[in-house]
Amino acid sequence: MTDTAPCYLFLDCDRFYFAVEAAERPGLADDPRPVIIGRDPRTAPRGIVTTANDPARALGIRSGLSAAIALRLAPNALFLPPRHELYERYSTRVMAVLRDESPLVEQHSIDEAASLWPHGFGPEPPLALRARVLAETGISVSLGLATSPLVAKMASEAAKKRADHLCIVTPGAEASFLSPLPVRALVGVGPKAEAQLRAAGIETIGGLAGRSRDELVTLFGRAYGRYLSDASRGVDHRTLSAERVAKSISAEHTFPHDTTDRGVLRERLRSQAEEVSARLAQEGLRAEEVAIKLRYANWQTLTRQTKLRVATADAEALAASATGLMQLHWDPTRAVRLIGLRAGRLTGGTKPAQQSLPYDEPPG
DNA sequence: TCTGGGGTCCTAGGACCC
DNA sequence: TCTGGGGTCCTAGGACCC
Numbered sequence: 071m072t073d074t075a076p077c078y079l080f081l082d083c084d085r086f087y088f089a090v091e092a093a094e095r096p097g098l099a100d101d102p103r104p105v106i107i108g109r110d111p112r113t114a115p116r117g118i119v120t121t122a123n124d125p126a127r128a129l130g131i132r133s134g135l136s137a138a139i140a141l142r143l144a145p146n147a148l149f150l151p152p153r154h155e156l157y158e159r160y161s162t163r164v165m166a167v168l169r170d171e172s173p174l175v176e177q178h179s180i181d182e183a184a185s186l187w188p189h190g191f192g193p194e195p196p197l198a199l200r201a202r203v204l205a206e207t208g209i210s211v212s213l214g215l216a217t218s219p220l221v222a223k224m225a226s227e228a229a230k231k232r233a234d235h236l237c238i239v240t241p242g243a244e245a246s247f248l249s250p251l252p253v254r255a256l257v258g259v260g261p262k263a264e265a266q267l268r269a270a271g272i273e274t275i276g277g278l279a280g281r282s283r284d285e286l287v288t289l290f291g292r293a294y295g296r297y298l299s300d301a302s303r304g305v306d307h308r309t310l311s312a313e314r315v316a317k318s319i320s321a322e323h324t325f326p327h328d329t330t331d332r333g334v335l336r337e338r339l340r341s342q343a344e345e346v347s348a349r350l351a352q353e354g355l356r357a358e359e360v361a362i363k364l365r366y367a368n369w370q371t372l373t374r375q376t377k378l379r380v381a382t383a384d385a386e387a388l389a390a391s392a393t394g395l396m397q398l399h400w401d402p403t404r405a406v407r408l409i410g411l412r413a414g415r416l417t418g419g420t421k422p423a424q425q426s427l428p429y430d431e432p433p434g
Numbered sequence: 435t436c437t438g439g440g441g442t443c444c445t446a447g448g449a450c451c452c
Numbered sequence: 453t454c455t456g457g458g459g460t461c462c463t464a465g466g467a468c469c470c
Contacts, residue, residue, distance in 0.1 A: 086470095111435075118438050133470090136436035152438095179441095179470045260468050293444060294467095322439060369437080373464060410439085 075241035078310075079187035079196060080214040080222035081168055081203075083161075084230060086181035087121040090160045091150055093208035103148050104129060110149035111137040115326050120152055163207045171199050176219075176310040184219040184310055191215060191240050200235060210235065217241050220306035223257060224248070244304030249276030256301055258294075266290070278302035315416075316353065321345045322410030328367045330405050336393055342411040343389035350413060356381035357413035360391040364400055365408035374399045381417050388413060 083089060087107040092099040104126035109117040117137035119126075126147060131140045141147065161180045169175050172185035189195035196213045203211050214225025216239040225247070229237035239247045248256075254264045256275055270289060272278050278286075279302040287295030300306065321342040329335065339362070350357060361375035374395045382388065392411045400406070 108438090115435060116437080118436090120438085134437080137438095138435050139437090141435095182470075258468065262467060291445070316441085317443095318441070320440065324438060371465080375463070377462090408438090412441095 075217045077187045077190060078216060078219050078222040079185050080226040081183050082212050082226040083181035084210040084212055085121050087157055088123055089209050090157050103146060104144040105148045106140055107150050107152055108137045109151050111141050116324050160207060164203055164209055167203050167206060174310050174312055186310060191238055193236060196236055218306035219308060220301060221304050248304055251275045253278055258297060275302045318412050318414045319346050319349050320410060320412035322363060322408060324408045328405035328407050335396060335406060335409055338409050339392045339411055340389045343392060344385045346411055346413050347383055347385035347388055350383035355416045355418040356383045358415035358417060360388055361412040361414060362392050362395045363410035364406055367405045367407050
């Protein structure tokens with residue numbers, strides 16, 4: 071049984087954006103001041119904290135907190151504006167090390183990946199990987215090793231609290247690992263589901279695993295109920311895939327101050343159409359659907375979409391559709407906080423890209 | 435001076451068809 | 453004249469993840 075159990079390694083970078091900045095700026099890692107990756111609210115209102123260092127966290131500053139509140143909690147904080155291109159470069163280097171040790175890597179985000187792990191459940195190979203990533207990139211990673219991608223991911227979370235940043239859940243130990251954890255630790259359980267579970271008297275993943283599948287489906291709906299039933303027992307039959315095809319490409323923008331200026335909104339949709347168009351072209355994709363998003367000052371959010379007669383990646387066509395949707399559905403007496411454009415129902419894949427971009431590099 | 439930006443997935447309800 | 457039932461497609465909204 072143990073011999074045949076599949077083995078997955080999940081890699082999660084520690085405080086990734088801050089770690090990159092620290093790798094680029096000697097002394098930053100040991101700076102005693104609160105350091106916040108995020109735009110300074112004194113010059114850029116409506117920002118959020120992307121990452122915070124330990125001194126900032128000690129003051130209650132966490133990812134997702136409004137930067138304005140963070141500044142009140144830490145008036146002497148150092149704000150560093152995010153540098154996404156830089157983080158992408160580090161991400162590529164970290165993932166390259168992982169790909170060197172695994173035949174199959176499924177990247178989940180800029181700083182996370184699940185991988186098939188051919189080295190078994192022993193601690194030495196993952197510790198060697200961690201040491202290698204640290205030596206070659208300066209980035210500290212936490213690693214989870216388990217029989218499924220789901221449990222490996224949760225193990226990587228547990229690993230963050232350990233000195234060696236490694237957590238191994240051996241075959242058969244899944245239930246005892248998951249059982250004591252709070253339901254909120256389960257991937258897919260957010261604030262809303264947590265409150266509902268609490269109302270049903272369910273506090274831990276073990277408590278969830280103790281309920282029948284039918285009861286969970288009744289409480290939470292078909293798909294989510296089944297997911298909770300399986301996941302709470304460590305059951306996850308997904309297979310990894312290295313290449314994920316994008317289903318939508320979008321751009322959105324929050325204005326520093328709410329606006330009712332039609333020209334400002336149209337101009338923003340136009341620039342977003344150009345950005346989305348460029349990304350579609352880069353991927354060799356065309357969209358059969360265009361959607362807009364409007365968020366009003368009171369946070370009420372409206373989305374409207376339309377199908378296109380012909381699939382396109384053309385910026386003019388995307389902008390025209392998006393503007394048309396705005397004219398139809400925007401209530402011009404209401405100030406807009408955020409506007410966004412999304413291209414959906416993507417078709418094309420890589421073939422058209424190679425046809426239309428003859429000098430593109432071969433895939434690899 | 436509360437609350438970014440890029441995504442995925444699911445569900446309810448209505449239209450439409452046979 | 454009370455009012456089938458199943459299937460599919462589409463839309464808008466919302467939860468969730470990093």
